[in-house]
Amino acid sequence: LAKTTQPISMDSYEGQEVNITCSHNNIATNDYITWYQQFPSQGPRFIIQGYKTKVTNEVASLFIPADRKSSTLSLPRVSLSDTAVYYCLVGDPRLSGGYNKLIFGAGTRLAVHP
């Protein structure tokens, strides 16, 4: 499983765009990149998943360069409620016939200030 590296913490202010970059130099051909969000005392919540180029949903955008060795989660116009830990995960959802365990790192603690 590819190891990921992301900043331990980030600070931002309400209304700003936040970009969190994740490095995954050993990503395999079949691996997808997935981001989860976790609020205190809650379970992680799936945000977005992508394989290459750009993926956008109602919550965030995910940018993946051609070499796929890194990815950037972009949160537009953050609010105080976006204060959370963000995890970058890399893995093949089809591994072992569909059984897939998620490998979490320490994540990035995002603090949004008024």
Place this chain on the structure above:
Amino acid sequence: DAGVTQSPTHLIKTRGQQVTLRCSPKSGHDTVSWYQQALGQGPQFIFQYYEEEERQRGNFPDRFSGHQFPNYSSELNVNALLLGDSALYLCASSPLGQGANEQYFGPGTRLTVT
């Protein structure tokens, strides 16, 4: 549509005791995974159940065992509790083979071992 539910919310046990935690998956999901999350760390995979069998296991001792019932609900059992077992225990469910990187987490059970 109820999401993943877990019980109890909080639990306090003494070293050496045994504990059972319960999880009901999201409607339509048949695969259940358990994770342990120590304070300040990312969730760590314990094991995964599908068709009432353990399919994958993380690096956890045999004191950690589980079960899945015909209705897909699951239990996590921990024997001979240690102080280091104090953590948030998360249950996650997913439909087998369908974007397995997207798992739905419950709110967790906070276990304190004294």
